Amino acid sequence: MARIYPICSSSSGNSTFIGTRGHGILVDAGCSFRALKNALELIDTSLSGIEAVFITHEHIDHIKALEQLIKHTKIPVFATPKTAGYLKENGKLPESAQIYDPRGGYKSAAFEVGCFKISHDAADAVGYKIRFGEELFGVCTDTGVVTAEAEKALLGCRTVLLESNYDEEMLRKNPNYPAELKRRILSEHGHLSNADCAAFAEKLVKSGTRSLILGHLSQENNSPETAAGCTKKHLESKGLIAERDYILNVAPVNTAGEYIAV
16 A cells, blocks of 8 residues: 655655555655654664655755765665755765766656756755656645646646645744745745645646645744645635545654555
8 A cells, every 4th residue: 555654844854755664765854864764663664665765955854864874774865966966065965975866767666756846945956756556646845836847747646745834924923033034935935835835735636636745834834723724725715625525634743653545
């Protein structure tokens, strides 16, 4: 049975497992190496069962465990050349680290993986579309807008983990965030708001998506209830009803061992 397992998902750390119990791939490795190992053990999976790791971009909340993964395992790592170059130039990875380019696609006995361009203030941020058996998965976070390339890739995916980072009113009123940080988050190269997530969720559900997972929620400017409520309210206004037309989940900040079967 195909599973998607959000290991961690927030502004502090992001990593997602896709596969079956015991075998799969990772999109990002943004928690500590120990936390990643422990999280996989909760679903009876070891690092030896991970066939590849796909990195979206170089920000620390997506690559925290990457150096240790390369040091202690032989798992192949995929990142675009610009992302890999940034990591090596800034001392996040040794120069000798072998990083593979996902732009030509990845194919194994179990998986087909392709990447697509997203809009974020990083060297070359991408999202991923994964075919596992008969199922199509999409992972798209850290994007200020849903790019045309991302939309084309994600429409028709049965399961999509989509960013729902912030409630705009909460962000604008947050006294702890300086104006420049707010502008960055709100920009086309920042993060996707609850409202923008909800609008794209409508397109996804109408294209055949049945499992929506809201991810990368800000712990300062959002809550699971706020994000889910925004998406559900918008979809209901378009005649799309939860549990009938789609299933909605919110990825946890840190897993408690729960996966989503599709």
